[in-house]
Amino acid sequence: MPATASQTVTVLVPRTLMAEIDGQRIIEVPVAAGATLADLLDALATDHPVFDRRLRDETRALRRYVNVYVDGDDVRQLGGVAASVKPGQEVQIIQSVAGG
Amino acid sequence: MPIDTTAAHLLAIGTRKGLWLATSPDRSSWSLTGPHFLMREVPSVGIDTRPGSGDGGLPRILVGVRSEHWGPTVAHSDDLGETWVEPDNGAIRFPTDTDTALERVWQLQPDTADRPGVVWAGCEPISVWKSTDGGEHFELNRGLWDHPHRKDWGAGYGGAAAHSIAVSPDENTLHIAMSTGGVYRSTDAGQTWQARNTGITAYFMPDPNPEFGQCVHKIARDPVKSERLFAQNHHGVYRSDDNADTWKSIADGLPSDFGFVMLAHPRRSATAWVIPMKADGERIPPDGQLAVHRTDDAGDTWTRLDNGLPHHEYNAVLRDAAAVDTAEPAGVYFGTRGGTVYASSDEGASFVQIATNLPDVLCIRAATLSG
Numbered sequence: 014m015p016a017t018a019s020q021t022v023t024v025l026v027p028r029t030l031m032a033e034i035d036g037q038r039i040i041e042v043p044v045a046a047g048a049t050l051a052d053l054l055d056a057l058a059t060d061h062p063v064f065d066r067r068l069r070d071e072t073r074a075l076r077r078y079v080n081v082y083v084d085g086d087d088v089r090q091l092g093g094v095a096a097s098v099k100p101g102q103e104v105q106i107i108q109s110v111a112g113g
Numbered sequence: 114m115p116i117d118t119t120a121a122h123l124l125a126i127g128t129r130k131g132l133w134l135a136t137s138p139d140r141s142s143w144s145l146t147g148p149h150f151l152m153r154e155v156p157s158v159g160i161d162t163r164p165g166s167g168d169g170g171l172p173r174i175l176v177g178v179r180s181e182h183w184g185p186t187v188a189h190s191d192d193l194g195e196t197w198v199e200p201d202n203g204a205i206r207f208p209t210d211t212d213t214a215l216e217r218v219w220q221l222q223p224d225t226a227d228r229p230g231v232v233w234a235g236c237e238p239i240s241v242w243k244s245t246d247g248g249e250h251f252e253l254n255r256g257l258w259d260h261p262h263r264k265d266w267g268a269g270y271g272g273a274a275a276h277s278i279a280v281s282p283d284e285n286t287l288h289i290a291m292s293t294g295g296v297y298r299s300t301d302a303g304q305t306w307q308a309r310n311t312g313i314t315a316y317f318m319p320d321p322n323p324e325f326g327q328c329v330h331k332i333a334r335d336p337v338k339s340e341r342l343f344a345q346n347h348h349g350v351y352r353s354d355d356n357a358d359t360w361k362s363i364a365d366g367l368p369s370d371f372g373f374v375m376l377a378h379p380r381r382s383a384t385a386w387v388i389p390m391k392a393d394g395e396r397i398p399p400d401g402q403l404a405v406h407r408t409d410d411a412g413d414t415w416t417r418l419d420n421g422l423p424h425h426e427y428n429a430v431l432r433d434a435a436a437v438d439t440a441e442p443a444g445v446y447f448g449t450r451g452g453t454v455y456a457s458s459d460e461g462a463s464f465v466q467i468a469t470n471l472p473d474v475l476c477i478r479a480a481t482l483s484g
Binding site for chain 1: 180181182183184186199201202203206207209212213214215
C-alpha cells in the first residue's frame with residue numbers, strides 16, 4: 014500500500030541538486046517511527062547515490078556548507094544527521110552562503 | 114559551438130569556476146568550448162591518450178571537480194566533453210576505517226602506455242590512489258596512508274595534498290611529492306615509501322635540512338634518463354640524477370628560485386621549463402614581467418623566454434596550470450590566476466594568448482590527438 018502524506022516526510026530539494034534526483038523539487042519519503050535524518054538520507058541514497066554524496070561525505074557527516082532544516086529548525090542544533098524526523102514534517106535542504 | 118572531434122590538438126583548462134576545452138588543427142589557432150562544471154572548481158585534469166581510453170579513438174578526459182557546497186568528485190568524458198560520467202558511488206572514496214573524507218583531487222595522472230587502464234590520483238588529505246579501470250574507481254594506497262611520517266606532514270597554503278605523481282618506465286618505481294612533506298619514492302610498486310629529500314632545503318623549519326617536511330611544489334621526470342628528476346621547491350630549484358637519492362641546486366641563472374611549475378620535455382633528455390615567481394612573500398613574476406625559463410642542459414644554464422608574453426603581469430602561475438604536449442616541436446602551455454592562457458608551439462620560443470578573462474586557472478593539460 015503506498016504511503017500516505019501522514020506517513021511521509023516532505024523533502025525540499027535545492028534547484029542546483031534537482032538533476033541528481035530525477036529533476037524533483039519536492040519528494041515525499043516514507044519514514045518509520047523513530048527515524049532520523051540519516052535514515053531519511055539512506056533511503057534516498059538507495060536510488061540516488063550521487064544526490065547523497067552531494068549532501069554527505071564518506072564519514073556520513075553533512076558537508077560543511079549544506080544546511081538542513083526540519084520544520085524550520087537547523088539540524089545542527091538537533092543532533093545533525095541523528096536528528097529525529099517524523100511523518101508530516103518538512104525537511105528543507107539549502108546551500109549555505111559560501112564561495113566567491 | 115560543439116567541439117571539433119577531428120582536431121589534432123586538445124587543451125583542457127581547469128579553473129576555479131569550471132573547465133574549458135580548446136582544440137586546434139595546427140596549434141596556431143584555437144577554438145574554446147565551455148564552461149563545463151560551471152561554478153565548480155576543477156583543480157585537476159588528466160587526458161588519457163592511450164588506445165582504447167575514449168570513444169572511437171578519442172582520449173578519455175578525467176577531471177577532479179569540487180563544489181564548495183556539494184563536495185569533491187571525479188568525472189570522465191570519452192567524447193571530448195559532450196557527455197560526462199560520474200560513478201554513482203564516487204571514483205575516490207576513503208574507506209570507512211580511515212574515518213576520513215576526501216577534500217580535493219589534486220592530480221589525475223595516467224600511467225605509461227604499456228600499462229593501459231592504470232591511472233594515479235593524488236589527493237587532499239595527503240593520499241595516493243590507483244585505478245586499474247581508466248579512472249572509474251580508485252584504491253587508496255595503504256603504504257602511504259599508514260606511513261609513520263603522516264602525523265608530521267603539514268599543510269601548505271592550498272591544503273595538505275599529494276600533488277605530483279611521477280610515473281616511471283619501471284613499474285615498481287614511483288615518485289610523489291606533497292606539500293608539505295617533500296618527495297617520497299617507492300621501489301616496490303607503492304607498498305612502501307621512503308622520504309627522498311637529501312639536498313632540498315626547508316628554510317621555514319628549525320632544521321633547514323630535515324629528512325622530510327620540505328615544501329616541494331612540483332616534480333617532473335626526465336623522459337630518457339628515468340633516474341633524473343627535476344623539482345621546483347618553495348624556494349629552490351633542483352635536479353636529481355640518482356632516482357631522488359640526492360638533489361643539487363640548479364637555480365643559478367634563474368631570476369628567482371621560487372615558483373610552482375616544473376615541466377620536463379616529452380622526449381628529449383635534459384630539457385625542462387620553470388616559470389619563476391619573485392618570492393614566497395611576493396608571488397608575482399619578478400619585476401612584474403612574466404617569463405618562462407627553459408634549460409636544455411639539465412639546469413646548468415637557463416634561457417629566458419618571453420616572446421609574446423605581456424610586459425606587465427602580476428598574477429601567479431600555479432603548479433598544475435602548465436603543461437607540455439607531445440607534438441614536434443613540443444608545445445608549452447600555461448595559464449595565470451588572472452585567467453589568461455598562453456600557448457607555444459615551439460618549445461617556448463614564442464607564445465600566443467589563446468584565452469583571457471577566464472576564472473583563475475588551476476590546471477592545464479595538453480594532448481596531441483593525431484598527426
